[in-house]
Amino acid sequence: MPTFDDLHLFALTVRHKGISAAAGAIGMQRSKLSRRLQALERKLGYQLLIRTTRSIELTEQGKWLYEQVSTPLLTLNEVIELIEDQKSQPHGKLRMVIPPVLGVTEFFTQVIETYTSLYPDVRVEVRHQTKAVDLRRTNTDIQVLPVYHRPKSEDYIQQHLVHLPVSAVATETYLMEHGTPESIQDLSTHHILGNRYSKTQLPSQLPYYVYSEDLHLLRNLARDGKGIALLPKVMVEKCLKDQQLKEVLTNIGFDDLQVKLVYASLPYLSEKSRSMITLMRETLKSNGIISYPV
Numbered sequence: 153m154p155t156f157d158d159l160h161l162f163a164l165t166v167r168h169k170g171i172s173a174a175a176g177a178i179g180m181q182r183s184k185l186s187r188r189l190q191a192l193e194r195k196l197g198y199q200l201l202i203r204t205t206r207s208i209e210l211t212e213q214g215k216w217l218y219e220q221v222s223t224p225l226l227t228l229n230e231v232i233e234l235i236e237d238q239k240s241q242p243h244g245k246l247r248m249v250i251p252p253v254l255g256v257t258e259f260f261t262q263v264i265e266t267y268t269s270l271y272p273d274v275r276v277e278v279r280h281q282t283k284a285v286d287l288r289r290t291n292t293d294i295q296v297l298p299v300y301h302r303p304k305s306e307d308y309i310q311q312h313l314v315h316l317p318v319s320a321v322a323t324e325t326y327l328m329e330h331g332t333p334e335s336i337q338d339l340s341t342h343h344i345l346g347n348r349y350s351k352t353q354l355p356s357q358l359p360y361y362v363y364s365e366d367l368h369l370l371r372n373l374a375r376d377g378k379g380i381a382l383l384p385k386v387m388v389e390k391c392l393k394d395q396q397l398k399e400v401l402t403n404i405g406f407d408d409l410q411v412k413l414v415y416a417s418l419p420y421l422s423e424k425s426r427s428m429i430t431l432m433r434e435t436l437k438s439n440g441i442i443s444y445p446v
Contacts, residue, residue: 212291242424243273299410315408316384343379
């Protein structure tokens with residue numbers, strides 16, 4: 153549990169807008185104050201400050217704590233009780249960033265439905281994006297990211313989440329007009345609708361008719377007969393069932409699209425984040441979807 157002195161040193165650091173300035177004001181060595189703040193963060197289980205060369209930035213949790221400490225209506229005992237309550241029961245806002253392909257899966261819908269039922273005090277905000285975000289500066293708790301993207305910081309935890317099988321698809325009309333490819337080499341005469349994943353599976357010299365990281369756009373273009381797209385099967389199952397799209401190059405073993413979890417280092421992992429990560433893995437397991445253990 154944090155002490156009154158812990159919270160006082162944190163408040164002084166914020167008020168003086170930096171560790172060096174605060175240490176100078178109270179006659180403490182900068183390194184000692186820095187260690188005290190790190191110890192406070194470890195006690196709380198989340199990061200309070202983003203340290204840069206000349207200044208500090210507050211994380212969302214840091215802003216919340218400073219508001220409590222600097223509010224005269226609350227005693228320090230009440231602040232400490234609030235902190236302990238935050239650690240014991242998930243609440244507040246959980247911010248997630250996921251690739252669009254995950255948002256259309258039954259698996260993710262099931263995860264959100266279960267999570268909001270189990271933790272009604274948590275508000276969930278989900279944004280769709282394929283590129284890495286700076287978790288700390290955007291106050292994002294968890295990002296689900298394709299493995300070919302690097303996180304913004306090597307300090308973040310990266311863990312494999314799931315493999316998504318992929319298919320090459322096109323409309324019957326397109327194939328009647330342009331022919332059905334029998335090999336990778338045959339694609340040189342076709343309109344290829346691709347993204348960064350496609351570049352890992354297809355010859356580097358292959359030109360792209362449309363290149364985009366928006367998998368929904370590529371699926372819609374393929375469905376409109378504009379070309380051949382390499383897409384996760386979960387995105388095109390309904391189109392294949394309704395015969396809007398047809399699989400091609402079924403003899404080619406394309407690598408699965410691998411997706412990973414990215415989140416803050418474990419000492420700063422909040423209970424709301426920990427609960428979501430656990431639920432995602434349990435849901436994958438219960439649905440028989442390939443995943444990795446924690």
